[in-house]
Amino acid sequence: MSECILEGRGLTRRYRRPDGRTLTACHRVGLQLFPGETLGVVGESGCGKSTLVRMLAQLERPDEGELLFRGEEITGLKGEALRRYRPHVQMVFQDPAGAFFPRMRVWDAVTEPLRNFQPLSRAQRREQAARLLERVELPADFLDRYPHSMSGGQRQRLGIARALALEPEVLLCDEATSALDVSTQAQLVELLVSLQKKQNLSILFVCHDLALVQSLSHRMIVMYLGTVVESLPSAHLAADALHPYTRALLEAVFSLHTPPDKAVAPLSGEVPSPIHRPRGCPFHTRCPHCMEHCAQEEPPTISVAPGHTVACHLYSGTSRSEGE
Ligand code: ADP
Ligand code: MG
DSSP: OOOOSEEEEEEEEEEEOTTSOEEEEEEEEEEEEOTTOEEEEEOOTTSSHHHHHHHHTTSSOOSEEEEEETTEEOTTOOHHHHHHHGGGEEEEOSOTTTTSOTTSOHHHHHTGGGGGTOOOOHHHHHHHHHHHHHHTTOOGGGTTSOGGGSOHHHHHHHHHHHHHTTOOSEEEEESTTTTSOHHHHHHHHHHHHHHHHHHTOEEEEEESOHHHHHHHOSEEEEEETTEEEEEEESTTHHHHOOSHHHHHHHHHHHGGGSOTTSOOOOOOSOOOOGGGOOSSOTTTTTOTTOOGGGGTSOOOOEEEETTEEEOOGGGSTTTOOOOO
């Protein structure tokens, strides 16, 4: 396989709450992103997706774990080294309306990231802005508009254009299409796919919508309560998924299309609080297959097929790990 472009190993992030308790947003998350691929990250709200993205973008530091870019450790870069890293990995945010200064015109907003890296004249920046608009299929006469006068889908195109301004190798899209209606969402996804093909971009596409993630990603990771419970190729998700949580997500998505006589087992219970992460497997409190030691021992992440890993005692061979 080609060289991994961005890699997280054992990324853990805890937040101290005002009441003194500690919340674990990400717990030993590992992922690899390869050139030209889309890696989907799926999981319910609050499972740590955005925290993971912020660590990958170096907006936040992991408490534990390592981050590698093209095989070189970049955890905790500072100053000039961090500044040099920034152009390689850019983010597209969820809320297109909140992502721009309201008084900046489109040409200024879209080329804002260039200010820190290239000394360009106003005319040169406008030229760059026109090129960027073209790449995201927005008309050139938008240059002098204000972002708030555009539709949600157009503003999100602008968000993508701004993220592309520094010619990144990696785009981190955190719920980038989630605020949009379904047809606008589909057009943006098409745009991302076409940009990826043209530029060999690597995309991390984070979304709570399993069907959408599956439709556009090559591989995906499934998160639950701050951990990666399964990672696998997206193409055969329904056939290959093993983890009881992934299976439950699939049932919830596709139950509309399954025959009425097929029993669907919806997940029972609530997601535990990340302040009180359960001992053992994070999913054991809701798992229909929970065994005695699932409540005691964290399941190891094991490889079950090429590109397919799962963290579940059902598949861990002896079903016994060394624990912590
Ligand atoms: P997701 O993006 O999957 O919805 P997040 O990464 O936003 O999840 O949040 C994971 C957990 O971390 C949540 O319980 C959230 O409340 C908590 N969290 C996220 N950011 C902070 C923060 N800056 N301070 C305290 N808690 C946070
Ligand atoms: Mg989020």
